[in-house]
Amino acid sequence: MERMQQPYDTIIEAFATRKVPYDIAACYLWLAGTILSIYLPVVNETFLRVDFGIPVILFIPGYALIAALFPAAKDLGGIERVALSFGLSIAVVPLIGLALNYTPWGIRLDPIVTSLAVFTICMCLAAQYRRACVPAAERFTVPFGAIQKALTREFFPKETTRLDRILSIVLLIAILAAVATTVYVVVVPKEGEKFTEFFILGSDRKAADYPSEIMAGQNSSMYIGIGNHEYKNITYMVEIYLESMRFDEKTNTSVLGAMDRIDRFTVPVPDNQTVVLPYSFTAKKTTYNRIEFLLFNATVPGDRVQGMDRINQSYRDLHLWITVTPPLR
Structure with a gap:
């Protein structure tokens, strides 16, 4: 009868009447601190997020697993436990990420945090139970x-x-x-090199199928993309112009003729983020043969600056050669 009651007594001893072992309690507390540092406003923008997160990735999951596998002090020495904790953490965390990759949740912050928390808590609970199964004098304690x-x-x-x-x-x-x-x-x-990505995509959000032959008065669609790698949040200014360019045979260069602004808008882009916006335009004159995209960050010149001077003062500039045909009658 005593042997039949022993599992229940062990459960009571592990989770009810006894205090949580200090090392297991430290795992619980560190895990709770990590979750708070990730999701608590203001705190999640400080270095505490990384300080708490690194041990949860590199040490604590492996330590909890080792504690569950080897509850007795004679099973492993202290140095071996520490070394295996690092090794198993480095093995377990990528496996969890690999498993998440084949789930509907994918490899994102919330699923990763939840999976690591569930795994660590389960291993810590198993460690508490297994230590309770070992005589008190033989249990591992820090x-x-x-x-x-x-x-x-x-x-x-x-x-x-x-x-x-x-x-x-x-x-x-x-x-x-x-x-x-x-x-x-x-x-x-x-901080690495500071730069901004400025690009345009076709109607299928690919670097192809750009509008080249346009009927006057008809809408043409594309996408404008801005990637902020300036290590700060920036509100960019985008200007779009329709231009008439002609080739000067004497100087063997292209000369800017008409330059008409058709749109102007601001785009706030957080640090290390990329924003892709749909955009459509209409060309009303058949004399246009180029569409120009200008990007400004901190300094936007006044309207008196026009032509090539404005293009040269922009932070980034892009253009597409187009052919505007008369509308069908």
């Missing part, structure tokens, strides 16, 4: 108290002088500063 005493003896021994204590404090601060600097260098990415 000796936080012993570690603290060892550090205290190392940095602040009782027989030391006041000067040695001060030097120990300075050394401890220097170590913490070095660790913090290393984390900062890893977490905070360096």
Whole structure:
């Protein structure tokens, strides 16, 4: 009868009457801090999001799995547990991503966070149960108290002088500063080259099938795309012109004739985002043979600046050669 009741007693001991092991509790708390740093407003825009997220990807899932697989202290040593925790995390997280790729949710932030949280919690619960199955004297525990005493003896021994204590404090601060600097260098990415993508696509949102032969008075459709890689949010100004270009045989160059603005609008683009907008235009004169797209970021010249000077002062410029035919009668 005692053997039949043992599973129930183990469950009660693991989840009701006993405190959660400190290392498992630390996993729960770190996971909760990660979720808050991702979804809590204001906080999710700080470095805390990365600081909390990196261990959840590289260490905690593997540690929870190791804790569930090896509940006894004699199963693995401390160094082996740490090493396997990193290794299994690096193996488990990509497998979870691969599995999500074949689900309707895909590899996106919310499914990844949910999957990692569910996996880690399940492993931690399994670790609590399996440790409860092991006799108390044989269970694995992280000796936080012993570690603290060892550090205290190392940095602040009782027989030391006041000067040695001060030097120990300075050394401890220097170590913490070095660790913090290393984390900062890893977490905070360096700014790369700043640039903006400016492109136009055909009616099928591909770099093909651009409108080339246009009937006067008929709408022609395309797409305008802007990719912001300037490391800040920018509100761009887009101007569209219909132009008449002619070839000067004396100078062997194209000369700008008429340049009529047909549209002008602003496009706010967040940092590291790309916006693609549908656009349609109508050419009323058969003398037009080019459509010009100008992009301005911070500085937009006044209307007095026209012609090639305006094109040269734009941040990006694109154009398409077109042929405008008379309307059918």
